[in-house]
Amino acid sequence: MSLTSAPAVRARAVLPGFRLTLGTTVLYLSIIVLIPIIALVLTGAGIGPARLWAIITAPRTLASLRITITAAAVATIINAAYGLLMAWVLVRYRFPGRRLLDALMDIPFALPTAVAGLSLTALYSANGWFGSVLEPLGLQVVYTLGGIVLAMSFTSIPFVVRAVQPVLEELDPALEQAAASLGSRGFTTFRRVIFPAIMPAWLGGVTTSFARSLGEFGAVVFIAGNLPFKTEIASLLAYIRLEEYDYEGAAAIALVLMVLALVLLFVSNMVQLRAARHGAVTA
Incomplete structure (x- = not known):
């Protein structure tokens, strides 16, 4: 047969x-x-709409949401640049300790956020290793917005690194060689060849990092000081409302955070899809 x-x-x-x-x-x-x-x-x-609106527009709630969104945005901007740079270093260079540095990127995933918050507070307090140097210079980190940004950056940086790293590893070197043969050099090659290819993954990591920062609690609660209208984040205010048996207030704040995260993820998916289509068309 x-x-x-x-x-x-x-x-x-x-x-x-x-x-x-x-x-x-x-x-x-x-x-x-x-x-x-x-x-x-x-x-x-x-x-009910009236009660929900009253809770959301209360001065303390608005202040906590403003602090949370501001700190999350600043932390995301830092992670967007630093995460891309770290992924680039881990993929494009070979140096002693690279594997160890690569493994360290996963520590925020494995470490309990409360432990991270305690560690950061100990390091940046007035008598800590870093705080004892910064505070005489007038740079206070603990119990400030800067401390919240630091904690959010620490817990969300792996999302950017791990999103960009595999895409960089799989990027065809022939693309860069072709650009070099056409006279492109350095940053121009990165801007016009490499970054468009990794942009969808980078945007996904940045957005996930922002969403993670919005809901951060354990790492922030120790270093922020939790001062109403100054360093009180929205997730902590929801927890306080639960301790006060104000379940409606806690649910309303949690609902706002969830809606923000869902809207952010939806916009991110749309942007990534458009970027991927644009890349496919230009390719």
């Missing part, structure tokens, strides 16, 4: 069937993600 007339052999699936696999993943997603989100939305809806 010829090879062309041989019956096709059906490949054996490695994982269980589609229905079982899809059902398991949807069930897990519903229990872990969807049901808590729906419960929060229903709780917020049960408060």
